[in-house]
Amino acid sequence: MLIKLALKSLHDRKSSVVLAIMAMTVSIFVLLGVEHIRHQTKTSFSNTVSGVDLIVGARTSSLNLLLYSVFKIGNATNNISWRSFKNIAANPKVKWAVPLSLGDSHKGYRVLGTTSHYFKHFRYGKKHPLTFKQGEGFNRLFDVVLGAEVAKKLNYELGDKLVLAHGVAKTSFSLHKDNPFVVVGVLAPTGTPVDHTLHVSLQAIEELHQQQPKNSAVLVSRQPENITAIMLGLKSKITTFRLQREINQYVQEPLSAILPGVALSELWQMMKVLESTLILVSALVFMSASLGVCAMLLSSIRERNKEMQLLRTIGASPLFLFRLITLEALFIVTMSISLGAGILVSSLFLTQDYLVSSFGLHVSINILSLNNFYLIAAMMTMSLIIAMIPFIVSFIQSQRKKR
Amino acid sequence: MAINLSNVRFSYPEHPHLPILDIPSWSLATGEHAFIYGPSGYGKSTLLSILNGLLSVNSGDVSVLGQRIDKMTNNQGDKFRANHIGYVFQQFNLIPYLDTIDNIRLASYFSKSLSKAKLNKEIDTLLTTLNMPIKDRYKPVRSLSIGQQQRIAIARALINKPALLIVDEPTSSLDRNNTNSFMTLLMSIVKSNDITLLFVSHDMSLSHYFKRVESFNEINRVEHSDVN
Numbered sequence: 001m002l003i004k005l006a007l008k009s010l011h012d013r014k015s016s017v018v019l020a021i022m023a024m025t026v027s028i029f030v031l032l033g034v035e036h037i038r039h040q041t042k043t044s045f046s047n048t049v050s051g052v053d054l055i056v057g058a059r060t061s062s063l064n065l066l067l068y069s070v071f072k073i074g075n076a077t078n079n080i081s082w083r084s085f086k087n088i089a090a091n092p093k094v095k096w097a098v099p100l101s102l103g104d105s106h107k108g109y110r111v112l113g114t115t116s117h118y119f120k121h122f123r124y125g126k127k128h129p130l131t132f133k134q135g136e137g138f139n140r141l142f143d144v145v146l147g148a149e150v151a152k153k154l155n156y157e158l159g160d161k162l163v164l165a166h167g168v169a170k171t172s173f174s175l176h177k178d179n180p181f182v183v184v185g186v187l188a189p190t191g192t193p194v195d196h197t198l199h200v201s202l203q204a205i206e207e208l209h210q211q212q213p214k215n216s217a218v219l220v221s222r223q224p225e226n227i228t229a230i231m232l233g234l235k236s237k238i239t240t241f242r243l244q245r246e247i248n249q250y251v252q253e254p255l256s257a258i259l260p261g262v263a264l265s266e267l268w269q270m271m272k273v274l275e276s277t278l279i280l281v282s283a284l285v286f287m288s289a290s291l292g293v294c295a296m297l298l299s300s301i302r303e304r305n306k307e308m309q310l311l312r313t314i315g316a317s318p319l320f321l322f323r324l325i326t327l328e329a330l331f332i333v334t335m336s337i338s339l340g341a342g343i344l345v346s347s348l349f350l351t352q353d354y355l356v357s358s359f360g361l362h363v364s365i366n367i368l369s370l371n372n373f374y375l376i377a378a379m380m381t382m383s384l385i386i387a388m389i390p391f392i393v394s395f396i397q398s399q400r401k402k403r
Numbered sequence: 404m405a406i407n408l409s410n411v412r413f414s415y416p417e418h419p420h421l422p423i424l425d426i427p428s429w430s431l432a433t434g435e436h437a438f439i440y441g442p443s444g445y446g447k448s449t450l451l452s453i454l455n456g457l458l459s460v461n462s463g464d465v466s467v468l469g470q471r472i473d474k475m476t477n478n479q480g481d482k483f484r485a486n487h488i489g490y491v492f493q494q495f496n497l498i499p500y501l502d503t504i505d506n507i508r509l510a511s512y513f514s515k516s517l518s519k520a521k522l523n524k525e526i527d528t529l530l531t532t533l534n535m536p537i538k539d540r541y542k543p544v545r546s547l548s549i550g551q552q553q554r555i556a557i558a559r560a561l562i563n564k565p566a567l568l569i570v571d572e573p574t575s576s577l578d579r580n581n582t583n584s585f586m587t588l589l590m591s592i593v594k595s596n597d598i599t600l601l602f603v604s605h606d607m608s609l610s611h612y613f614k615r616v617e618s619f620n621e622i623n624r625v626e627h628s629d630v631n
Contacts (some may be wrong), residue, residue, distance in 0.1 A: 001508070001509060001512045004505070005498075005501070005509070008500050008501055008505075009498075009500060011500070012499070012500035306495045307495075307498060310495060310496070310497075310498065311498075311509075312457060312481075313455060313457070313484070313490055314484070314485060314490070314509065314510045314513055314559070315481050315482065315484045315485020315486070315510070315513030315514060316481065316513055317477070317478060317481045318477065320513075
């Protein structure tokens with residue numbers, strides 16, 4: 001009877017109820033959406049690189065070094081000589097060293113020249129190694145290993161041939177036409193910039209930029225002259241800061257060494273203002289929607305007052321009325337939450353590709369998280385409290401009359 | 404005694420020095436039908452609220468059907484009201500968006516006196532006695548005429564077989580014809596079910612249905628000059 005009464009009463013006031021649900025839905029959509037994207041961005045951000053103790057590049061700011069070496073955004077200010085790489089790699093504290101060479105591209109995707117050690121040592125997320133979805137690492141000079149997104153977007157399969165361009169612009173007039181590369185491997189998706197990268201051997205990069213190309217098909221141990229950055233893994237984490245100091249004070253060449261974790265959090269700090277603004281906006285939207293619901297309930301309270309009095313007269317206890325109002329508010333809130341979450345999931349589903357291709361944002365469709373759960377719980381409690389205000393007021397009045 | 408009042412005094416807490424009721428003694432015997440008349444705004448409805456336990460008196464004894472309603476807890480009062488007293492008011496007797504059947508069921512829900520099968524049978528009997536066409540029983544009551552609504556209000560009030568029926572200006576929104584048929588119906592049902600009836604109205608023309616007719620001014624000693 002209680003549920004029937006609540007449903008019929010809501011049905012009776014359907015226009016205002018629908019308006020309230022719509023207002024709530026929009027605010028919940030915005031709140032959950034902002035919160036979800038913020039959280040996802042942060043996670044994918046801090047998961048971009050792990051297991052690398054130091055990143056070394058030419059003397060520059062730590063953010064710049066992080067951006068071009070890990071995120072492949074912007075350009076290196078300068079290169080590192082191969083001799084410095086040799087020296088650092090030979091340092092007794094260093095367990096492994098992976099050279100990185102950037103500067104070429106393919107249809108807007110960056111090309112990374114490196115060694116096969118890259119696939120062995122690079123980690124992302126919670127120390128996940130890179131895995132091959134198809135094929136294997138490069139063995140020959142003009143082999144290329146594609147990131148998952150590159151292969152998917154450009155429809156490349158194993159054995160396909162492609163040509164690299166000099167520079168990083170989307171359309172380049174300087175193609176390395178003489179040296180087509182063969183796709184030998186495709187990496188599994190990682191949700192990091194690796195997905196948007198083509199990996200070739202350091203020697204191939206060197207070969208491309210030689211004035212007189214000589215098409216040797218086998219990987220010869222040619223020494224490159226310059227590289228862009230180095231990823232280092234250390235034998236003991238304790239020595240990280242000492243090695244960082246040593247590299248920063250390296251005399252032969254001005255170098256910078258950064259701790260990726262620290263640089264990542266610095267980068268995130270820069271976006272803190274934006275993040276707080278987003279939270280503030282969604283909180284305001286939520287507050288206005290809650291006030292809307294409250295206004296809706298208050299405006300109907302005159303009419304409902306008679307209804308409540310009638311129910312009391314025919315024997316309903318105050319608890320019954322309390323449950324009735326709570327149930328109605330709960331219905332509105334639950335409807336709004338499921339609608340808001342549903343719309344969010346479907347719009348994430350629809351815009352997922354767009355977000356990745358335009359913003360490089362990997363947002364998962366799964367919005368279930370402890371954080372969002374707390375958020376929903378907080379919204380429910382808050383709207384219930386607001387919904388109960390009119391009732392509590394009238395209850396106090398009736399108690400005053402009685403005593 | 405169905406109702407027994409002695410030394411009842413009442414004023415609203417908002418205006419403690421403005422007495423509304425002062426009734427030295429008044430009673431209604433079981434099975435009696437009483438008509439109390441008096442202009443509106445003289446505390447008649449306040450008295451009815453005291454009789455159903457929604458308002459408490461400042462001092463004095465109020466016993467209804469042999470029970471001290473002024474001494475009951477809220478919860479006991481709600482139960483007692485649902486089980487033993489039926490009400491018909493001038494207007495807003497029914498939840499407008501529920502249909503006839505559900506309005507009556509709701510009253511039964513709070514007293515829980517009848518099983519479901521019995522309830523359906525009882526509702527059917529009552530509505531047939533009250534000449535409610537079957538096609539109107541499943542419409543929201545707001546779409547029915549006021550005459551019909553008042554008849555449903557009687558059915559609603561009687562579903563829990565109350566010993567006392569309190570009726571407050573039930574005919575003010577009805578026309579002459581409807582008033583007559585309503586009154587005839589009410590009196591015959593009350594008689595055949597042996598229900599004590601307290602009927603309150605400002606309309607003296609209804610007094611011929613009753614043996615006991617009293618003026619509210621003789622019951623209540625408060626002088627009303629400035630009460631609205």
